[in-house]
Amino acid sequence: MQFPDDDNGQMLAAMAEAGIDLTRELEVDFFLVFEDKRDAESAIEVLTQQDQQGELELHFDEETNQWEVIVSIQMVPEYEALSAKETQLNDFAKEFDGISDGWGVMQHQDGDGDFADDHVHDEHCHH
Template sequence: MQFPDDDNGKMLAAMADAGIDLTKQLDVDFFLVFDDQRDAEYAAEELAKSEIEGEMELHLNDDLGQWELIVCIPMVPEYQAVVDQEVQLNTFAKEFGGVTDGWGVMQHQDGDDEFADDEHECSNECKH
């Protein structure tokens, strides 16, 4: 697969190289950061009311010293779809004094055998 030579294209190329099937729907996490807790909370409330379908998580990122709103959107990670979603979320975040700060996927999802742990045996203590 060929991808544009930008951050999004490089991320998709790395995912493809890792064996992730980019033709299947994945949970894509988009990161929005805010300096102010109130702005982040208000943005989360407004985003929950919007047409964007997905799960959200808000927490203080100690490494950044900023509030991070993670928006998990199930989607096929096609280049233009990712770019369009990132632009939409960045426009939204700016209304509340925030910006987008990239995106990514969890290391193991359906269709992604790269990180399978064949030696793991589930027990009563498993939390997955």
């Protein structure tokens, strides 16, 4: 499989190399970061009201001293779909003074080998 030479493409290539079946649905976590807890809570409230597909989680990252909203979505990890969802969530996060901080597959799935607990970092990433 060939992937574009950017963060999303490199992540998908690494997943494929690790033996993950990229043709089936996986739980993909998208990370939104906020400096202020109220902004993160407001974003979650609006996502909940919008009936956003997937699960939402809020947690405080002590290393970066920022609030992280995790949007977990069951989806086939296709480049275009991942990039579109990441852009959509980044635009949304900006409305609450936040940014998208990449995505990842955060759990072992059947047949995924040793690949887990990693996410794509972009130029805004603080991890």
